[in-house]
Amino acid sequence: MNFGSDNQAGACEQVMKAVVAANAGNAHGYGTDPWSERATALLRQTFECDLEAFFVPTGTAANSLSLSCLAQPWEVLLCHNHAHVLNDEATAPEFFTGGARLIGISGRDSKLKPSHLEDYFKFAGKEYPHNSRATVLSITQASEDGLVYTPDEVATLSATARSHQLKVQMDGARFANAVAALGCAPADVSWRAGVDVLCLGATKNGALAAEVVLFFDKRLAGQFVHRRKRAGHLLSKSRFIGAQMEAWLTDGLWLKLATHANDCAATLAKGLASISGVRITQPTEANEVFVLLQKKTVDRLRAAGAEFYEWPIVSLPPEFTLMESEVYIRLVTSFLTTQDQIEKFCSLARGR
């Protein structure tokens, strides 16, 4: 019963097989291997456009490297208050950008809205160079609260951003879950909706360690190759990251894995919602369920070996108030989650 994080699942069978297969013989490295090239071709096909793709081993690297290509060190990047880039990557964005500033602009809202941008610019100082100018919007898809931005929502955010001369980066650590949930084309919720750069994560969804930064606006990509190298994120045996990505993209595997995880989350949420004393706090749109559980329930679950994390109260939607008997919990499902685990978890939560 592991609902701790989707990165606590390993690699899916097909990805692991591809890694093993890629091991045969010698191969050129540093991104010049045929696996990486085929994966790039698949990405172009998947996103229906000519893009630049750069592979890196971690999501923090993907996010920070991409942001550093978009903002000067004296500029500001805007994001959701709960964004992973803001809260969970140490000060990696500052490190990679050379000291640009991240600002959360969403107040207590669970999703970024155009009005957050408008409010920011209404109040932001414009006495340059004394004040710092915002030049980037980062959107997390699916969000840290498990919510999915629709193509329309992304397009509206991007348009607002663009009206203020901002570039749009998307942290897509769970982009697969979002696309699976939306049932749209990947392009619809990325470049067609105004996203300039997408960090597409495979690690949380069945890879060992494989992320890719996609530049839809190729003019922005020029520094990436230098930034990746000097950050130590250019792998010598790059075939292994290319092979992961190739397998993950082939025959829509990435969306199948994500769909499974999403379905599991939906089932889990439905199961929990029917239990008295359990309060679901966010719509379950991707592969995460946010829930207020009774402390005693939590204890019982943990005693039975269930794994999950307590979640920051600051993320609780304003319409909820934590009661003293409650704990705020995040439950994450993955390609590896089984119906059995869900049933057992719900059963335990129900007190049986």
Next chain:
Amino acid sequence: MNFGSDNQAGACEQVMKAVVAANAGNAHGYGTDPWSERATALLRQTFECDLEAFFVPTGTAANSLSLSCLAQPWEVLLCHNHAHVLNDEATAPEFFTGGARLIGISGRDSKLKPSHLEDYFKFAGKEYPHNSRATVLSITQASEDGLVYTPDEVATLSATARSHQLKVQMDGARFANAVAALGCAPADVSWRAGVDVLCLGATKNGALAAEVVLFFDKRLAGQFVHRRKRAGHLLSKSRFIGAQMEAWLTDGLWLKLATHANDCAATLAKGLASISGVRITQPTEANEVFVLLQKKTVDRLRAAGAEFYEWPIVSLPPEFTLMESEVYIRLVTSFLTTQDQIEKFCSLARGR
């Protein structure tokens, strides 16, 4: 006939098997997995001491992160003129240290000597803070010219360094080859010889992507965990790097792989040395052969599919002068190199 680089070989069988085996089920990540813990225990056993170990996916990350724990941004790090950290990692050391300065001090000598340090300090300005103070010595073992520092040589360098208040870091991307060549205990050529921090690389010697930074002086390790995270080098599914390292260290596999590569290099060097018009420029002490070949020989080899890199003339020992008919070539052997490949290569070089 791939002699391009040891990182063009994939992973050895045992390491790949361990990765596949580690994939079963869920596991905690971010370095808290049991594979990483067991690998750390093996490292302590292998090095016969209580050390701190941090796993990262690339050698550039290992080197730069370790150096950044040793030098302030206004300080100087000394190394060999041909050092990988100086020449082949973009400006990664500057990035990670926040702008400290690397200086090559070896002139045209193939190996670092205490006199290089003494000469440096004889001439270096000491008007602080105007001048920058050197506080770190980085030693590459085996060196970029394929040479191995003996325990005595390392100890003498370290002692000289320490007499000038320098810390000693070792870039051990090919440390396994050095230890295999020396036949000494790993400790003899690291902490017992005065090394404070060792970057031990498995990637070039049979792993997919696995390096570890070993702090023998644990007081120096405090910042590493923060620096690694904010550089995006803390892997979420850390079991896979732990599993590689565990397998690589088990039953002395790392030394067996390195011994094979070294033996291949020796055979290759011996074969080439007997060919007229071929000049070996460096003693073949580890798994690299440096050789001046006739251009027509190079063409013939390449036409037959042999892979290798032309090497910077600046690395040529001063007693050699490049003739117009010659090309300077580096040949690297790996755990994957076969006798057949060597024989075929020599035969082609011989013109048959």
Next chain:
Amino acid sequence: MNFGSDNQAGACEQVMKAVVAANAGNAHGYGTDPWSERATALLRQTFECDLEAFFVPTGTAANSLSLSCLAQPWEVLLCHNHAHVLNDEATAPEFFTGGARLIGISGRDSKLKPSHLEDYFKFAGKEYPHNSRATVLSITQASEDGLVYTPDEVATLSATARSHQLKVQMDGARFANAVAALGCAPADVSWRAGVDVLCLGATKNGALAAEVVLFFDKRLAGQFVHRRKRAGHLLSKSRFIGAQMEAWLTDGLWLKLATHANDCAATLAKGLASISGVRITQPTEANEVFVLLQKKTVDRLRAAGAEFYEWPIVSLPPEFTLMESEVYIRLVTSFLTTQDQIEKFCSLARGR
């Protein structure tokens, strides 16, 4: 009628005389001149303690250099939402600290309170190294809203900060005005109240360009000399900054100048308060008056040559709502302000 900023006044007579006098003959530089030494002695006397003093030409340099001695690049610095370090110094703190993060924690309150710190730590993630740890509190004295923290207030903030292992830095660009207003000993509102490092500014209060960073906890000062040099803030002809500081501190001149400015602000506030349609928004505690003026009043004043800045609406205390007919204005007085200017301004504001 210049109420634009206290840095739009030049240097006071005594300071300028001292600069001219210091010009005679040759002198050692880079901080080793006798003027700087005498100024340091005066600082020790003024603050009744043994401190380390470092002179720099600008307030941004003073703040950023001092903060960089207190926080690691992966740490967080807390300050008021309106703090100069946060809003008006580009991303200088990030530049100097190597990418640490500044966070405003005061919401819409005009002054920092211990509860802001407590709230911050209640919600801040503590999963290191993923989350970033706050290690510094920066207090602006007098504040950007013209308010003065009492010794008790500073002591309580510092104690709260210290209970969370934070160091306390004070941006004292208008520290002189605060001390003049409080009538306390400089020590009472700095080190005796728990401040570790004070940036004491003379520039806004009668100097040409002279700021000093005072380390009361001398153990924190070790890096400053290196950081100042590599930031280009060590003046070669340092006698001129030393001479300014010496004259400014001699015979309490700094407090006389500040008292004059404060008195002018009080008179100005009193004059404006009696005018119908004028709303003073902050108590006038130092040398700044914050006021909501009718647009037509502003036009009339500007037409008559009065200078002042429109102020960010975001700084308006929550109990005030900007009316459409109003503009939010900051008026700053200086050692150079005259009764005549104040009377003329009030008279114009009154519509006569």
Next chain:
Amino acid sequence: MNFGSDNQAGACEQVMKAVVAANAGNAHGYGTDPWSERATALLRQTFECDLEAFFVPTGTAANSLSLSCLAQPWEVLLCHNHAHVLNDEATAPEFFTGGARLIGISGRDSKLKPSHLEDYFKFAGKEYPHNSRATVLSITQASEDGLVYTPDEVATLSATARSHQLKVQMDGARFANAVAALGCAPADVSWRAGVDVLCLGATKNGALAAEVVLFFDKRLAGQFVHRRKRAGHLLSKSRFIGAQMEAWLTDGLWLKLATHANDCAATLAKGLASISGVRITQPTEANEVFVLLQKKTVDRLRAAGAEFYEWPIVSLPPEFTLMESEVYIRLVTSFLTTQDQIEKFCSLARGR
């Protein structure tokens, strides 16, 4: 008898007068004052072109800020082995550029020559992004060894630099002395000779603290305003730096001051050259004399109150060998140096 450094002289009379005069009344700051504007106009007139000018208080700031506008953090800057930017500004260039690398390329030659560049590029690795690409050449005029590059020499260096896609920056801390020595138009040895950015220093030649960065290629100047602010080098009371620069440039004062200093150096060199046991090591082209003196002579001079610095042996031209009885000395003259001081110094050196 101060020959320690030209920055140990204060400000010349006209500059100090201008500072005092500029003190009257209020003025806008942050570079928007009329003094700075007039100084900029004078700079355009002096250099016979439309340039961008940015004032900063120190030479380190000028050099580092200008270099940071020319090089990306992963690039290399080339300069003379004795260059001030390389040896005497801590690691300021690394700090401001975000970690670019400075490399001295002149070996033991006293002046940069095109062949140094050609040799560098002959040996420099070109495997990007692994190797770092050189993109900037920094020329020190007059050089740290007191030598003056002629317009032809600068033009040839610049042309060579440009043929390798390098931008050319000039550290002109003693540019005035160079122009005075050459008797050419300032433009002839700057933009007409291919210099993109000139750091023109007034501090060493009669100002209190005033340097200006001149962008002849205005397209390169866009980031400067941001970089200067976030480095704390934008002075609030900018009139004082503008006033210094205005006075310094008016009626060719800067060249008169420099000519005086140069003449003094020539006289001093001539006087010393005739003394037995004294060896002048460099032609005296600007305002510095480099000389090997007998230890006993040095002691006698110091005992009599003469001030000067021992100079790094590494700067000694290769045709000289330091004898055990000798000390290598740098003597700097300034606008303040008198004939009396020179005569007294020579007389003492002569042993009388």
